[in-house]
Amino acid sequence: xxLVCDLLDSLVIDxxxxxxxxxxxxxLELRDGMPPxxxxxxxxxxxxxxxxxxxxxxxxxxxxxxxxxxxxxxxxIPFRHVLSxxxxxxxxxxxxxxxxxxxxxxxxAWIEKIPGAG
Amino acid sequence: xxxxxxxxxxxxxxxxxxxxxxxxxxxxxAGADFGFALLWALxxxxxxxxxxxxxxxxxxxxSKHTVAGAVRARFGFHFHLVPLIAELLTDTLLLTAExxxxxxxxxxxxxVGFQWWLLPVAAAGWLIIWLGSFAVIEDGLGLLGLVTLSxxxxxxxxxxxxxxxxxxxxxxxxxxxxxxYGFLAVSMVGATVSPYLLNFYASGAVEEKxxxxxxxxxxxxxxxxxxxxxxxxxxxxxxxxxxxxSRHIQVDSYEQAALMFxxxxxxxxxxxxxLALGIGCLGAAVEIALNAxxxxxxxxxxxxxxxxxxxxxxxxxxxxxxxLVLALAIAxxxxxxxxxxxxxxALTVVIMPFVVLPFLVLMNDEDLVKHHTSGPAGNxxxxxxxxxxxxxxxxxxxxxIVGG
Numbered sequence: 001x002x003l004v005c006d007l008l009d010s011l012v013i014d015x016x017x018x019x020x021x022x023x024x025x026x027x028l029e030l031r032d033g034m035p036p037x038x039x040x041x042x043x044x045x046x047x048x049x050x051x052x053x054x055x056x057x058x059x060x061x062x063x064x065x066x067x068x069x070x071x072x073x074x075x076x077i078p079f080r081h082v083l084s085x086x087x088x089x090x091x092x093x094x095x096x097x098x099x100x101x102x103x104x105x106x107x108x109a110w111i112e113k114i115p116g117a118g
Numbered sequence: 119x120x121x122x123x124x125x126x127x128x129x130x131x132x133x134x135x136x137x138x139x140x141x142x143x144x145x146x147x148a149g150a151d152f153g154f155a156l157l158w159a160l161x162x163x164x165x166x167x168x169x170x171x172x173x174x175x176x177x178x179x180x181s182k183h184t185v186a187g188a189v190r191a192r193f194g195f196h197f198h199l200v201p202l203i204a205e206l207l208t209d210t211l212l213l214t215a216e217x218x219x220x221x222x223x224x225x226x227x228x229x230v231g232f233q234w235w236l237l238p239v240a241a242a243g244w245l246i247i248w249l250g251s252f253a254v255i256e257d258g259l260g261l262l263g264l265v266t267l268s269x270x271x272x273x274x275x276x277x278x279x280x281x282x283x284x285x286x287x288x289x290x291x292x293x294x295x296x297x298x299y300g301f302l303a304v305s306m307v308g309a310t311v312s313p314y315l316l317n318f319y320a321s322g323a324v325e326e327k328x329x330x331x332x333x334x335x336x337x338x339x340x341x342x343x344x345x346x347x348x349x350x351x352x353x354x355x356x357x358x359x360x361x362x363x364s365r366h367i368q369v370d371s372y373e374q375a376a377l378m379f380x381x382x383x384x385x386x387x388x389x390x391x392x393l394a395l396g397i398g399c400l401g402a403a404v405e406i407a408l409n410a411x412x413x414x415x416x417x418x419x420x421x422x423x424x425x426x427x428x429x430x431x432x433x434x435x436x437x438x439x440x441x442l443v444l445a446l447a448i449a450x451x452x453x454x455x456x457x458x459x460x461x462x463x464a465l466t467v468v469i470m471p472f473v474v475l476p477f478l479v480l481m482n483d484e485d486l487v488k489h490h491t492s493g494p495a496g497n498x499x500x501x502x503x504x505x506x507x508x509x510x511x512x513x514x515x516x517x518x519i520v521g522g
Contacts, residue, residue: 009190009198011419022190022419045418048195087181087191087485104420107432116249117435118427 001085003038011088012043012077020100023089024048027076041082041089043100044074069106072099125335131260132343133350137269138402139219140212140309140463141351142395143456146375148302149358150368151295154278154286157352159303161287163310164348166503168341169496170474173481174316175336178323181486185317187416188486189476201476202417204469205313206441209410211462212312213445216403217243218455222372223396226388232455240446243403247438252325252424255408259401266394269353272382276360283356297517301464304511308466310351313473314409321412325425333490357382371456407445411438464518467511474504 001007003026012020025042046064050057064070075098083090095101111117137145148156174185181188186205190198220243221235228235246255292299328336361378362369369375372395379387408424415422415434422434429435478501481492 004194009194011187011191019419019421022417024195043419048418051195052199087183087188104432107436108429111432111435112429114248114428117429 006085007038007041007089010085012041013088013090014095015083015090015092016094018095020091020093020095020098021075024074025051038079040076040078042074042076047074064102067103067106069099069102071102073102075100121332121335125338127257128335128339129343129346130264131257132339133346134260134263134266135256135398135401135405136263136344136347137266137350137354137394138309138398139215139395139455139459140312141306142219142354142398143369143372143375143459144302144305144309144463145351145354146358146362146378147369147460148306149355149360149378150362151302152292152299153359153363154282154356155290155292156299156303156306157283157286157355158289159306160310160348160351160355162503163307164344164351166307166500167311167315167348168344169500170311170316170477171319171344172337172340173477173492174320175323175328175340176333176490177477177480177487178320179328179332179336180330180488180490182324183486184320184324184412184416185473185477185480186413187419188480190417192480192483192486193476197476198417201313201469201472202413204472205317205413206410208312208462208466208469209314209406209413210441210445210448211458211465212314213403213406213410213441214448214453215455215459215462216399216406217445217449218453218458219372219399220396220403221449222455223392223399226373226376226392226395233450233452236446236449239400239403240442240449243400243407244439244442246400246404247408247424248428248435250424252322255404255424256322259397259404262397263401265390266350266398267353268379268383268390268394269350269357271353272379273353273356273360275382276357278356278360297514300510300514301460301518304467304507304514305460305463306351307507308463308470308511310348311470312463312466313469314406316473316477317412317416318405318409321409321416321422325423330488330490354378369456407438407442410441411435460518461515464511464515467507468515469508470504471508474500 007026008023010023014020021043023041024044025047027040028036029039030036046057046061049060064073077091081091081093083092178184217236217239220239221232224235225232357378361381376388376391379391383390411434414437420433421431423431478497480486
């Protein structure tokens with residue numbers, strides 16, 4: 001498996017078929033005398049931002065903090081929860097079990113007040 | 119039988135939704151300035167669009183992925199930022215121009231200045247997206263858009279000389295204003311082959327759950343719908359050439375463009391032109407705003423879909439709302455709607471290689487489209503045309519800005 005090609009930036013789908021986000025980062029565990037191990041996938045705009053520039057990542061994390069949605073973010077999905085890879089990555093978790101939906105939930109709270117939002 | 123009905127609806131709404139602010143203004147100017155001489159540019163643009171739309175529908179039907187999402191997954195976020203930002207920028211400018219187009223149409227029938235209509239138009243566009251499902255938005259506005267066929271009726275009833283029309287399909291070098299000729303050719307291609315159409319079409323195919331057995335519907339909708347749609351644009355050019363060009367009337371404003379209907383439709387001319395312009399632009403505005411939502415949601419892996427309840431795709435709903443607000447804000451700063459339209463459609467051609475070239479790579483990736491990959495001839499033609507168009511655009515846009 002090619003980590004960058006097959007994992008990074010792929011869409012992550014939860015166990016109910018809902019979009020969780022894209023793989024913004026990959027966490028590797030370095031082991032003495034053994035090849036590194038993929039321990040988790042990371043989802044979150046701060047991780048994505050830090051790929052462009054570390055300062056951008058810190059700035060986004062600060063914004064998340066300021067808006068009160070930073071709790072539990074960026075989300076780390078332990079690799080053992082990955083069910084299948086390619087083209088999308090399916091995981092054995094539900095969105096609600098993680099903090100990936102924090103911003104969505106915050107916006108939903110506002111949007112629900114607008115008539116016609118369902 | 120249901121599939122035949124869907125196919126017919128798809129073709130008819132593609133035709134009804136084809137022309138908008140960019141295609142009407144560029145074709146009207148081309149006809150007024152150069153007679154039938156730029157018909158070839160519309161033919162090239164129509165063929166290019168049909169090929170690209172067919173490809174994006176094929177990608178969506180087979181892989182269930184749209185262009186935006188697949189580009190990030192395949193090329194990574196760093197690369198994807200370039201087409202993403204370029205598309206969002208041109209989408210916003212074009213959306214501003216479409217809002218301006220509807221406002222001008224309302225001014226034509228009401229006499230009230232177009233600036234006063236900008237806010238109500240943006241609000242109406244937002245309401246349509248907020249309250250409508252994908253089918254209502256796409257089919258409703260597409261069917262209403264059939265009023266744009268009045269351009270074809272006008273062209274037909276003006277009896278343009280067949281031999282001169284036929285000559286227009288052969289590219290020629292004009293005896294005057296070469297830079298203007300080149301700029302209009304580029305703008306007509308940009309107005310026709312808008313990148314928003316590709317991702318919007320692919321997103322629609324995912325929303326309507328097209329699968330591999332639906333590929334023939336995709337192919338027919340793309341080639342027949344876009345083919346006949348191009349004829350509507352040609353109707354604008356021919357009507358403008360016969361009515362305005364022969365009287366040496368230049369199209370410096372939409373009010374002048376409306377005159378092209380007078381010889382055929384008499385006292386209904388302005389109303390009919392305003393309806394065609396207004397509905398065409400409103401349909402495009404709604405599609406562009408939705409597409410901005412699609413682009414962002416697919417790039418970042420958010421829940422998306424006009425078929426979903428707005429609360430179930432909160433970030434997607436917020437994204438299209440924000441882009442509409444941004445376009446309205448630009449519109450309210452005061453601008454010449456015709457000039458903004460021309461610049462934004464010409465810019466579209468500059469960014470085309472960033473959209474089309476990665477798309478071609480995806481369409482040759484068997485992991486995504488299985489055995490439905492594109493052939494080498496199609497790849498070569500599309501790559502060559504988009505690169506050539508971008509180079510030409512980089513040459514003629516500065517000339518137009520300096521000269522205009």
